[in-house]
Amino acid sequence: MTATIKDVAKMAGVSISTVSRVINNSKPVSPEIRQKVLEVINEIGYKPNEVARTLVTKKSFLIGVIVTDLGDTYIAQLVRGIEEVGKMYDYDILLCSTYGDKAAEIKYMQILSRKQAEGIILISDSLNKEIDNQIKDFKMPFVYLNRYFSNEDFPTVTIDSLEATYEMTNYLISLGHENIAYVSSSEEENSLEMIKLEGYKKAISENEGYEEKIYYAKGRNIDDGYEICKDIISSNDEITAIFCSHDELSIGVLSYLHDNNIKVPDQMSVAGYGDIKTASIFRPRLTTIKEPFYDIGAVAIRRIIKEIKKEKVDKDTIILPFQIQKRESCAKIL
Amino acid sequence: MTATIKDVAKMAGVSISTVSRVINNSKPVSPEIRQKVLEVINEIGYKPNEVARTLVTKKSFLIGVIVTDLGDTYIAQLVRGIEEVGKMYDYDILLCSTYGDKAAEIKYMQILSRKQAEGIILISDSLNKEIDNQIKDFKMPFVYLNRYFSNEDFPTVTIDSLEATYEMTNYLISLGHENIAYVSSSEEENSLEMIKLEGYKKAISENEGYEEKIYYAKGRNIDDGYEICKDIISSNDEITAIFCSHDELSIGVLSYLHDNNIKVPDQMSVAGYGDIKTASIFRPRLTTIKEPFYDIGAVAIRRIIKEIKKEKVDKDTIILPFQIQKRESCAKIL
DNA sequence: TTGAAAGCGCTACCAT
DNA sequence: ATGGTAGCGCTTTCAA
Numbered sequence: 252m253t254a255t256i257k258d259v260a261k262m263a264g265v266s267i268s269t270v271s272r273v274i275n276n277s278k279p280v281s282p283e284i285r286q287k288v289l290e291v292i293n294e295i296g297y298k299p300n301e302v303a304r305t306l307v308t309k310k311s312f313l314i315g316v317i318v319t320d321l322g323d324t325y326i327a328q329l330v331r332g333i334e335e336v337g338k339m340y341d342y343d344i345l346l347c348s349t350y351g352d353k354a355a356e357i358k359y360m361q362i363l364s365r366k367q368a369e370g371i372i373l374i375s376d377s378l379n380k381e382i383d384n385q386i387k388d389f390k391m392p393f394v395y396l397n398r399y400f401s402n403e404d405f406p407t408v409t410i411d412s413l414e415a416t417y418e419m420t421n422y423l424i425s426l427g428h429e430n431i432a433y434v435s436s437s438e439e440e441n442s443l444e445m446i447k448l449e450g451y452k453k454a455i456s457e458n459e460g461y462e463e464k465i466y467y468a469k470g471r472n473i474d475d476g477y478e479i480c481k482d483i484i485s486s487n488d489e490i491t492a493i494f495c496s497h498d499e500l501s502i503g504v505l506s507y508l509h510d511n512n513i514k515v516p517d518q519m520s521v522a523g524y525g526d527i528k529t530a531s532i533f534r535p536r537l538t539t540i541k542e543p544f545y546d547i548g549a550v551a552i553r554r555i556i557k558e559i560k561k562e563k564v565d566k567d568t569i570i571l572p573f574q575i576q577k578r579e580s581c582a583k584i585l
Numbered sequence: 586m587t588a589t590i591k592d593v594a595k596m597a598g599v600s601i602s603t604v605s606r607v608i609n610n611s612k613p614v615s616p617e618i619r620q621k622v623l624e625v626i627n628e629i630g631y632k633p634n635e636v637a638r639t640l641v642t643k644k645s646f647l648i649g650v651i652v653t654d655l656g657d658t659y660i661a662q663l664v665r666g667i668e669e670v671g672k673m674y675d676y677d678i679l680l681c682s683t684y685g686d687k688a689a690e691i692k693y694m695q696i697l698s699r700k701q702a703e704g705i706i707l708i709s710d711s712l713n714k715e716i717d718n719q720i721k722d723f724k725m726p727f728v729y730l731n732r733y734f735s736n737e738d739f740p741t742v743t744i745d746s747l748e749a750t751y752e753m754t755n756y757l758i759s760l761g762h763e764n765i766a767y768v769s770s771s772e773e774e775n776s777l778e779m780i781k782l783e784g785y786k787k788a789i790s791e792n793e794g795y796e797e798k799i800y801y802a803k804g805r806n807i808d809d810g811y812e813i814c815k816d817i818i819s820s821n822d823e824i825t826a827i828f829c830s831h832d833e834l835s836i837g838v839l840s841y842l843h844d845n846n847i848k849v850p851d852q853m854s855v856a857g858y859g860d861i862k863t864a865s866i867f868r869p870r871l872t873t874i875k876e877p878f879y880d881i882g883a884v885a886i887r888r889i890i891k892e893i894k895k896e897k898v899d900k901d902t903i904i905l906p907f908q909i910q911k912r913e914s915c916a917k918i919l
Numbered sequence: 920t921t922g923a924a925a926g927c928g929c930t931a932c933c934a935t
Numbered sequence: 936a937t938g939g940t941a942g943c944g945c946t947t948t949c950a951a
Binding site: 307 | 927928929930931
């Protein structure tokens, strides 16, 4: 059996209260006794049982993180930010993956709650009504991160999507592009897609003679980008730039262009949204809107920890700055 | 305050023992009482406190996973396998990232142990002598995963690296390549690099007139591949295929070739090792050795759970099959 | 089938 | 400064 505080007390010839005090530095202990206790601890390699501790203090130092799929690089980045900041405050991460299963989101929230997690960050890619009821029951610190849908109901961290697509479109225009195709992935209600689309429309509308050229991909994956690019190329030969609402779509577009021997950026410029890892690895490297995933994760958990510590928290929706990452996939029209 | 078993007992007019019994289905309870208890549980939304449970049962249903960096896609794949199988057995994952810091490996092992994790999977990219002492102390199920170094001291899951590079080299030869460069990343002791190199050498030696053309990159990242490719191209113009010991190196090579207008696979074939996610996204897609990361993770945690359940476990080193993923980056010499 | 009570390992309060 | 002890929420004997 592993040693307990009792064993330490016995061997050091003191009470367990005293041992507890030296472990936690919670109350003064005479130097000699402290010394003695420390020796014993070292000798038998005693390690406090955090579970027992949690039971009495109500502090598990655990934060639950529910994600869709770590395989998505943007999620990995989010989790990095979450974990790294968490560790700064001695919090550990309890990880759960849903792979898009909404029922799993609820299930894991329950489990996390039973395991006494002190807060939950839910990273989702869809909308789930049921979360609402769940989280109200638990009444524990909660942050909801969703790259695809806007949400007013829960604390969240995001960027100004409309401003982002607006700026990117303007950048493309400044490069001399007059026929810019925009690829959206969805017309669903509450989808951030609608907001992003507004940014594009706004920029286009501010330039006389420019026209909206909007395409809808079937989804938001690489394959969907590949497919829609086929449509774009065959439907309109004036287009000189393709701006996709997700990097994944852009990668698909880039692939299609590569496979069909259309040179990027000489014959076609391509821009994306997200700055997922692949965006900077793929050749040509993708010009895109950098969503600060790491920071989003970091800010999200920071907020949770503040709430745990009963510090004052910011308003529910935190807007982080974005950046236009200019790379080789976009060039000036000559 | 959240409801406890006591509250349930009181409201149902039974003892906490009885409530415990219906929760756990551990002993017979009369149908009426069970019914009543269940009703109360539902009504007040009672959820057992797993921490209290753990304290008495000694089962935390927690497995610690220490990784270098989730940002590496191969690690994300490993963790996926680990988590998914873990969940099948009701185990949750406690995640810790070291970012290559060896001291952190030890630190997290301690923390995990204090949190009563029932087993630990350590994913490392370097060798760390100190682990040995640590893990012996804890004497808990442990699996050590290292993609870069071989290890005899701990249970692990891997593939037959020598056979893998041997087969890939033979594949290249079968394609008609007579001058195949091999890029290694290290000559360190115990590095798997040495073993992989042997596979290449073996294949070369079995073909009369073929010569070893070995290059050493500075490291094993994309940049290092980019750099070494520069050397290869400038030093030897007979080479028609470049086989790198890591996909990351191959991606760098592909990038250099792209930037310098050398067509792949027409002018140069490129092969890799790993089949990280990028390998199948990059254009041209990379021909590579598929390390079954997901499966490795899955088998690793399966072994741990077996040990926890005191089932018989396999021998310490589990060898999984690999595959040669044939894609567009390699082609026949005409 | 049910209940009472001990005890898991620890903290925190109350004495001294 | 130190020790005794209640109690955190639960499972698990042991009796009844």
